[in-house]
Amino acid sequence: MAAEASPAVEASAVVRPSVGLPRLLAAFVRLGTVTFGGGLQSWIHREIVDRLGWVDEDTFLSGMTVARVVPGANGVNVALYVGFKLRGAVGAAAAVLGMIVPAFCVILCLGYLYRRFGHLAEVHFVLAGLAAAGVGATLTMGIKVGRRLPRDFATSLTAAAVFALVGVLRLPMIPVVLGLIPISVGLALLQERRPRHGS
Amino acid sequence: MGRSLLALLLVFSPLSILSIGGGQATIPEMQHQAVVVHGWLSNSQFADLFALSRAAPGPSSLIAALIGWQVFGFWGAVAATLGIFLPSSLLMYAVGAWWHRRADSPIRRALERGLAPIAVGLVFAGAVTVLRAADAGALALATAAAVCLVQSTTRISTHATVGAVASVYLLLFYIR
Numbered sequence: 001m002a003a004e005a006s007p008a009v010e011a012s013a014v015v016r017p018s019v020g021l022p023r024l025l026a027a028f029v030r031l032g033t034v035t036f037g038g039g040l041q042s043w044i045h046r047e048i049v050d051r052l053g054w055v056d057e058d059t060f061l062s063g064m065t066v067a068r069v070v071p072g073a074n075g076v077n078v079a080l081y082v083g084f085k086l087r088g089a090v091g092a093a094a095a096v097l098g099m100i101v102p103a104f105c106v107i108l109c110l111g112y113l114y115r116r117f118g119h120l121a122e123v124h125f126v127l128a129g130l131a132a133a134g135v136g137a138t139l140t141m142g143i144k145v146g147r148r149l150p151r152d153f154a155t156s157l158t159a160a161a162v163f164a165l166v167g168v169l170r171l172p173m174i175p176v177v178l179g180l181i182p183i184s185v186g187l188a189l190l191q192e193r194r195p196r197h198g199s
Numbered sequence: 200m201g202r203s204l205l206a207l208l209l210v211f212s213p214l215s216i217l218s219i220g221g222g223q224a225t226i227p228e229m230q231h232q233a234v235v236v237h238g239w240l241s242n243s244q245f246a247d248l249f250a251l252s253r254a255a256p257g258p259s260s261l262i263a264a265l266i267g268w269q270v271f272g273f274w275g276a277v278a279a280t281l282g283i284f285l286p287s288s289l290l291m292y293a294v295g296a297w298w299h300r301r302a303d304s305p306i307r308r309a310l311e312r313g314l315a316p317i318a319v320g321l322v323f324a325g326a327v328t329v330l331r332a333a334d335a336g337a338l339a340l341a342t343a344a345a346v347c348l349v350q351s352t353t354r355i356s357t358h359a360t361v362g363a364v365a366s367v368y369l370l371l372f373y374i375r
Contacts, residue, residue, distance in 0.1 A: 032257045034361050040258060043357050051354055065314040068321060070294050072287025073258040074221040080288055081295045096288055103257025104264055104280055110255050111265050122372050127254050129368030132339035133360060135326045136346025142322040143351065155316045162320025167327040177317060185313030192309045
């Protein structure tokens with residue numbers, strides 16, 4: 001494990017950068033207002049992990065996993081977790097409000113403009129482009145976090161199965177995830193019990 | 200006034216707790232409640248608000264704000280937004296704090312290890328789902344690939360990425 005540690009992991013192994021509340025709030029306000037197309041958590045990963053290095057990959061991945069299992073908008077839950085990690089309860093509140101309040105104002109303005117002027121073809125076209133960019137950000141994040149998975153058969157098979165069932169066969173996500181969690185976590189528990197050197 | 204606001208809270212709070220897997224999971228039920236049960240909107244109004252919420256930045260669950268606004272103006276929007284985000288955020292806070300405290304327990308390590316491949320599978324499944332929903336053509340695929348490539352090789356910011364993609368598409372729209 002240590003052999004393949006990336007620079008980002010080494011840097012954040014013990015000491016977390018101390019991030020002031022204003023900077024934390026600013027980062028999430030920015031994310032809440034410039035990200036489109038549903039891939040919010042990918043953009044959060046990009047800013048917070050890749051660019052600012054406030055949280056390391058493993059912390060982010062585990063937080064994101066929890067955020068997806070807990071009800072609620074995934075992006076907001078991830079923001080809450082990151083804010084909590086960095087500044088405790090106040091940080092969590094700042095991250096969530098930063099994500100929601102400015103976006104709330106923007107959406108009400110858009111609602112008003114929409115009622116006044118209806119839809120513009122350009123806007124539709126540009127939004128389709130931003131949705132595609134969101135897919136690009138999602139792929140970037142998927143590749144980065146995917147690389148950090150343990151390289152064993154059960155883990156690879158689980159990831160492939162989730163992708164195939166939800167992405168390709170389009171089965172509803174909740175039953176698939178609820179069905180696979182006990183199996184995957186059970187296997188992981190067995191692996192944790194088994195004494196292994198190195199990790 | 201009070202009753203309308205209360206009705207909004209009562210519709211959106213349970214949806215907040217039920218939105219396992221993200222906000223989009225509750226869209227069908229939200230439509231049922233707003234259109235059929237309460238008659239706040241027509242089906243086509245709901246479809247318009249849905250498109251708007253996809254077009255706006257930030258979390259797509261903010262469609263709740265638009266519905267609330269339609270029902271009871273600004274305070275309706277506030278009540279609906281609180282209803283859709285507050286319960287799930289409190290729950291996430293409780294779970295996140297528990298998760299944080301258990302940093303070194305074997306149970307948490309097993310949960311982490313077991314949940315990680317599921318999360319990764321969902322990330323890629325999500326990418327495919329979005330592309331399919333948008334019946335994406337070559338241009339969308341090329342955009343996604345370009346963004347992925349540039350982000351993987353440079354430290355380009357989110358602003359610059361979003362700005363560049365928007366400019367290119369605007370340009371393409373006019374020269375088409």
